[in-house]
Amino acid sequence: MRQHPGARAAEFQQIVERANLSAGMHVADVPAGGGYLRAYLPGHVVWSGHEPCTSFQAEVCASTPLAHQQLLPLPWHDHSIDVVISLAGVHHIEDKRALFSECLRVTKPGGMLALSDVAAHSDVASFLDQFVDAHNSTGHRGTYLDQRTLDELEEAGWTVDTHESVHYHWCFDDHVSMADFCRKLFDLRNTSDVTIQKAIEKRLGVDKLPSGRLGMRWSLMTITARKQGEH
Numbered sequence: 001m002r003q004h005p006g007a008r009a010a011e012f013q014q015i016v017e018r019a020n021l022s023a024g025m026h027v028a029d030v031p032a033g034g035g036y037l038r039a040y041l042p043g044h045v046v047w048s049g050h051e052p053c054t055s056f057q058a059e060v061c062a063s064t065p066l067a068h069q070q071l072l073p074l075p076w077h078d079h080s081i082d083v084v085i086s087l088a089g090v091h092h093i094e095d096k097r098a099l100f101s102e103c104l105r106v107t108k109p110g111g112m113l114a115l116s117d118v119a120a121h122s123d124v125a126s127f128l129d130q131f132v133d134a135h136n137s138t139g140h141r142g143t144y145l146d147q148r149t150l151d152e153l154e155e156a157g158w159t160v161d162t163h164e165s166v167h168y169h170w171c172f173d174d175h176v177s178m179a180d181f182c183r184k185l186f187d188l189r190n191t192s193d194v195t196i197q198k199a200i201e202k203r204l205g206v207d208k209l210p211s212g213r214l215g216m217r218w219s220l221m222t223i224t225a226r227k228q229g230e231h
């Protein structure tokens with residue numbers, strides 16, 4: 001992410017656009033990874049990130065100790081957050097209900113959850129669970145978003161406002177940068193750049209963009225949900 005800044009810009013922008021943010025709002029980002037979402041927030045929004053993986057924690061907050069930190073409970077007070085944003089993380093959690101309940105607890109009445117992750121049975125899900133699974137040191141099996149996710153959000157007390165498949169590109173200067181980014185992001189081993197490029201072209205698709213750059217097709221399901229009450 002540091003070597004190819006902006007590669008996932010459209011991914012961050014699509015969730016920020018749907019989060020209806022305005023100045024003074026407190027945004028909770030979970031799991032925050034390296035805290036890269038922060039750069040895409042409008043001005044005067046207060047950002048707090050929470051990240052369970054120790055390898056990311058130093059980037060999220062310099063003062064965070066590198067001790068193991070659980071995902072739950074979330075580290076925010078009841079009714080203290082305007083919008084919870086969760087991008088590309090929950091497919092690692094098989095049972096998401098406790099997270100959805102915790103997000104509701106920390107959100108103010110009338111506040112929002114913007115959740116974006118890989119859709120079940122999508123090309124991206126197959127790419128991750130087949131190609132990445134075969135070449136990554138630990139494998140890859142996700143529990144992706146589907147109707148059950150919407151039902152579990154409602155059961156946790158959220159009102160689902162919108163859900164849609166959002167299609168965009170991860171952007172690179174050329175094929176070499178695209179393969180390098182995917183190799184490092186997904187920890188791909190024992191496979192050549194050409195094999196990575198071919199897998200992306202065959203399974204996801206690649207487009208030449210009007211800017212002259214290379215666009216690797218990617219998509220996520222983005223859900224917005226609201227907590228009952230007056231904001």
Ligand SMILES: C[S@@+](CC[C@H](N)C(=O)[O-])C[C@H]1O[C@@H](n2cnc3c(N)ncnc32)[C@H](O)[C@@H]1O
Nearest residue numbers: 031032033034036052053071087088089092093
């Ligand atoms: C692709 S990163 C997304 C991070 C950030 N939201 C972003 O978009 O850059 C994947 C996230 O999944 C989380 N994760 C990985 N394995 C997990 C697990 N077993 N349980 C819960 N979260 C996990 C990591 O903490 C990491 O933040």
